[in-house]
């Protein structure tokens with residue numbers, strides 16, 4: 479910013495974590511910032527659903543966990559003063575495969591109902607993960623060091639995760655195990671996703687014992703950040719047009735049915751590619767930029783939440799989560815940190831084609847019948863539920879970005895490059911889509927781009 483001149487006017491679009499952090503940091507640098515948000519709440523894909531549930535219970539529809547190595551997320555959580563709590567790690571893991579509940583623990587390894595090699599049976603689930611994933615995790619390299627992407631990283635980006643696993647010697651049974659649970663939650667699963675993205679994402683997820691969540695709901699983080707920012711945020715403002723000239727940027731948005739325009743020196747778009755596609759740019763963005771925005775894929779995620787009269791699953795002693803091979807995907811006790819009620823919420827996390835099928839069904843019935851297969855007791859305790867599809871949320875149009883082979887390394891530099899006075903933030907412009915950490919790092923990178931560029 480030029481010293482001795484009036485501060486540059488910057489408009490940030492989107493009050494998710496990327497837009498909030500960008501706004502806060504630009505304000506600290508002395509810029510004159512305004513933040514426009516389409517919804518009436520901050521947080522975007524940090525979305526704690528409270529309304530339909532009894533006794534003050536809530537359920538995370540989006541971000542729920544913070545890893546011990548998510549230093550940026552933890553730093554902003556500390557700055558705004560939210561309280562964190564460790565996520566309990568049960569001694570046994572539960573899976574539901576081929577119609578059977580499978581219990582696995584170090585003392586009593588499961589007999590997996592898939593065809594594994596003799597060595598894989600000996601290794602057990604944790605051993606299989608280590609044998610096949612460790613070489614790939616090493617081969618991704620450190621994307622924060624100069625010289626990245628390395629030859630090995632480029633190679634990983636040219637194959638699917640399934641091809642990588644086959645190359646490591648994984649049997650068809652081992653691959654079936656990889657298709658259940660977390661490994662499957664990126665894009666359309668391991669048969670389609672780039673091995674490089676899948677492995678980098680696993681590094682972010684790394685199942686350390688110190689994963690945390692926010693007491694009272696994840697939405698405390700964006701809400702408190704928004705309070706710090708104050709009246710700089712305008713809610714209910716859906717941006718539709720952006721016009722750039724040599725002198726300024728003009729932004730058109732709709733607020734309570736009326737069309738408004740404002741002008742500024744620069745604009746930061748902190749909204750996913752899927753929504754950027756709906757905005758009209760004049761003059762049009764470069765061909766290259768437009769191509770990546772049009773083609774960046776977004777993972778389909780559908781969440782189904784069931785309210786239960788009691789937490790009958792406490793009798794199962796180890797239920798915190800169940801990985802299933804059903805359309806409902808991953809089941810989670812959504813109320814494991816909530817103690818206000820004897821009632822409880824079970825939430826499912828379904829991704830890819832299963833998520834699209836569940837949301838197309840339009841009712842909760844097929845999800846409930848699958849949940850009852852896993853927990854027959856649910857029939858006596860069910861009180862109601864709801865389905866939420868990220869594909870149908872107009873301001874995200876999907877859950878988080880994913881890449882097929884040969885897309886990630888090619889698209890990323892174009893995704894985060896500026897276009898004149900227009901800058902691009904959001905987790906989809908980072909190495910870690912699907913993580914708050916990715917959203918915050920994209921915001922800090924954007925602030926750097928602005929601060930280090932010449933004054934306009």
Ligand SMILES: Cc1cc2nc3c(=O)[nH]c(=O)nc-3n(C[C@H](O)[C@H](O)[C@H](O)COP(=O)(O)OP(=O)(O)OC[C@H]3O[C@@H](n4cnc5c(N)ncnc54)[C@H](O)[C@@H]3O)c2cc1C
Pocket residue numbers: 491492493494495496497514515516517520521522523524539540541542543544715716717718748749750753779868873874876877878903904905906911912913914915916917
């Ligand atoms: C199902 C799911 C599970 C997840 N789990 C985790 C997890 O456990 N841990 C973790 O760290 N991360 C998780 N994430 C990822 C995390 O939620 C995101 O990475 C992060 O919140 C993205 O922030 P953002 O600011 O980039 O985008 P967003 O949060 O999408 O923010 C974009 C904002 O822009 C607004 N907007 C869009 N269009 C317009 C427009 N035209 N005009 C004005 N405003 C507009 C939107 O309303 C929104 O508020 C999960 C996400 C999902 C969906």
